[in-house]
Amino acid sequence: xxxxxxxxxxxxxxxxxxxxxxxxxxxxxxxxxxxxxxxxxxxxxxxxxxxxxxxxxxxxxxxxxxxxxxxxxxxxxxxxxxxxxxxxxxxxxxxxxxxxxxxxxxxxxxxxxxxxxxxxxxxxxxxxxxxxxxxxxxxxxxxxxxxxxxxxxxxxxxxxxxxxxxxxxxxxxxxxxxxxxxxxxxxxxxxxxxxxxxxxxxxxxxxx
Amino acid sequence: xxxxxxxxxxxxxxxxxxxxxxxxxxxxxxxxxxxxxxxxxxxxxxxxxxxxxxxxxxxxxxxxxxxxxxxxxxxxxxxxxxxxxxxxxxxxxxxxxxxxxxxxxxxxxxxxxxxxxxxxxxxxxxxxxxxxxxxxxxxxxxxxxxxxxxxxxxxxxxxxxxxxxxxxxxxxxxxxxxxxxxxxxxxxxxxxxxxxxxxxxxxxxxxx
DNA sequence: TGTGTAAGTAAGTGACTACTTGCATCTGCG
DNA sequence: CGCAGATGCAAGTAGTCACTTACTTACACA
Numbered sequence: 001x002x003x004x005x006x007x008x009x010x011x012x013x014x015x016x017x018x019x020x021x022x023x024x025x026x027x028x029x030x031x032x033x034x035x036x037x038x039x040x041x042x043x044x045x046x047x048x049x050x051x052x053x054x055x056x057x058x059x060x061x062x063x064x065x066x067x068x069x070x071x072x073x074x075x076x077x078x079x080x081x082x083x084x085x086x087x088x089x090x091x092x093x094x095x096x097x098x099x100x101x102x103x104x105x106x107x108x109x110x111x112x113x114x115x116x117x118x119x120x121x122x123x124x125x126x127x128x129x130x131x132x133x134x135x136x137x138x139x140x141x142x143x144x145x146x147x148x149x150x151x152x153x154x155x156x157x158x159x160x161x162x163x164x165x166x167x168x169x170x171x172x173x174x175x176x177x178x179x180x181x182x183x184x185x186x187x188x189x190x191x192x193x194x195x196x197x198x199x200x201x202x203x204x205x206x207x208x
Numbered sequence: 209x210x211x212x213x214x215x216x217x218x219x220x221x222x223x224x225x226x227x228x229x230x231x232x233x234x235x236x237x238x239x240x241x242x243x244x245x246x247x248x249x250x251x252x253x254x255x256x257x258x259x260x261x262x263x264x265x266x267x268x269x270x271x272x273x274x275x276x277x278x279x280x281x282x283x284x285x286x287x288x289x290x291x292x293x294x295x296x297x298x299x300x301x302x303x304x305x306x307x308x309x310x311x312x313x314x315x316x317x318x319x320x321x322x323x324x325x326x327x328x329x330x331x332x333x334x335x336x337x338x339x340x341x342x343x344x345x346x347x348x349x350x351x352x353x354x355x356x357x358x359x360x361x362x363x364x365x366x367x368x369x370x371x372x373x374x375x376x377x378x379x380x381x382x383x384x385x386x387x388x389x390x391x392x393x394x395x396x397x398x399x400x401x402x403x404x405x406x407x408x409x410x411x412x413x414x415x416x
Numbered sequence: 417t418g419t420g421t422a423a424g425t426a427a428g429t430g431a432c433t434a435c436t437t438g439c440a441t442c443t444g445c446g
Numbered sequence: 447c448g449c450a451g452a453t454g455c456a457a458g459t460a461g462t463c464a465c466t467t468a469c470t471t472a473c474a475c476a
Binding site: 019093098104112141143144148151155156162163165166181184 | 225226227229230301304305306307308309310311317320321324325328346348349351352354355356359360361362363364366367370371373374375376377385386389390393
């Protein structure tokens, strides 16, 4: 393994465990199996090293895509939700650290918000398409709906370790349950992907 | 103002801004307008002081209660949601710090989880009562529904500063919108508090 | 063989950290 | 007044931190 990559991986790991202040150059060097001085020669400073490690990490993040035109909403959204929650769970330590240090290191913000921004944008487009194609019988604001699904998944991924009794069981079906409940709110029928007409339609408008 | 209270308030404020490692005794003493030595004489150690400050803070936390028996779900849940989101927004800094440091200081966990645990319990009871009284026409799992509403509110309170374009606008109506969308999922009608019967009823069971 | 580059070793710098000690000062109370 | 307890001040301790300097070693390549 390349020295540089070993250092970047070590920096990411140590940061995930101890945050910026707790990520001493000594600790990172030990984990990387490298002399402390090498960090400074390669990256200049601790801050530059951690920046580079975060950039490296966010670039390699990838998860399921939503189709441009919905076909089977329950399946497509469930797949997406499960992929999203899995990503958040894997990165939960590093996300918590970054969030906690945003006020002191706002420069980290772009790394932290990159994934959720893209996810939100994708999800919003998908929900809008769902609406446009008449697959949802209920009126709704796509942004609110997207924020709800993502928020539920985010809170689950961040909080389940600390308070498992607050979240639906089992852990493996949580993303599916959130997705189902959201589709229920939007009035999207299961399986077929086609919304069956309902005799009563709610009049209240939720969109802004 | 009592010296002791001034120190506790200063400790909470500094912790909210800088986290545990960044909360130097020097800084806390400066903010409290007190000699650094006084901290150690009053509380023994930095850790004991911060513990005490957190305990003090969580004890004084209070927000809207849900009635035992639902009467006007939309109004009652909206009031509760708005009170909850307001609490989370006021404490967002301190919550982010505590979450980020949980792995290093698990003893803080009880302070961080106290409020959301109580909130979740209250909300679950309320939703269960809603169901029992036939005010919801759709089938649902109360815990999933509660986790969704709380998760949406939590994510909004934590993330809106960092990425305002991801959440529904305006900020002041977000809690209301989440509440409305959830009630739409549960099949609870607006205003009257009584669910009107629907001609089509969804068969899919969501509860575990 | 010579040379450049990346890496290691040793030592140290100045700043900051939690926390301690010894002594002076102030305040409230009998 | 006299005393006790809380507070302040000055100084110091032992440790850690990011980062530097000066020098040595190992290796690739021409």
